[in-house]
Amino acid sequence: MSRPCRDAARPPARERVEAAFWELLSERPYREITIAALARRAQVNHNTFYYHFTSLADLAGQQVDRTLTPRVPQVLISALASGAVDLRQLDADPEFLTNFRRICLLVGPHSTPWIIDQVRDSALQVWYSWIGREPDDLNTSERAQLAFILGGMLAILGDQTTNGAPATLESLVHTELGKAVATTFTRLRRSG
Structure with a gap:
């Protein structure tokens, strides 16, 4: 998979997806968070999400480790x-x-x-x-x-x-x- 384009005017896509994860987790249960909702909130497409993470569980696990x-x-x-x-x-x-x-x-x-x-x-x-x-x-x-x-x-x-x-x-x-x-x-x- 090719690397997503970087828009210098916004934070990198990975950071936006991670920020969207925290926003959504503060608003709703984890089991109700979807890749589509994360992509929409982060203003990225599904492919960009999957470029950085293998699954929602992968994203969550990485956030536990980083936090x-x-x-x-x-x-x-x-x-x-x-x-x-x-x-x-x-x-x-x-x-x-x-x-x-x-x-x-x-x-x-x-x-x-x-x-x-x-x-x-x-x-x-x-x-x-x-x-x-x-x-x-x-x-x-x-x-x-x-x-x-x-x-x-x-x-x-x-x-x-x-x-x-x-x-x-x-x-x-x-x-x-x-x-x-x-x-x-x-x-x-x-x-x-």
Whole structure:
């Protein structure tokens, strides 16, 4: 397939398709998003979509990977471990806020179990790295604790609107869940 023409006056087609994905996911359930709707919103044709992505699932998977950068879970863990969130610093970081809001969309009511599983698996890998341990280094109880904590956090984030992301992070730090997360991560890092 030949490369689509580039219009210098607009963002590249791939960026427009990705932006259309986020817009549509904020408006409707993933299962109602179609290639036709994405192409229409991005102002590209079907061939252009398929030049960049093999399927809607491919697009969604790539967006999970691009959104869940190691920094987002690390900031969350650090905030929970320290018991403080500097919202001014986060407000000054539009990339962090965009990714945080997108994670809320990825695990929110418009998502699917498959996408939520992708987010969970990616976040767990970042967390294992942060505590300096491999999954096999943890016992069954410790792995269950991490999975339980992450499941709770994703449920909380999924209930939020994209505009509530910074306040959600701050309020999460001051909950019993936040304190339990901090205690668990501190213990797992020390015992590693």
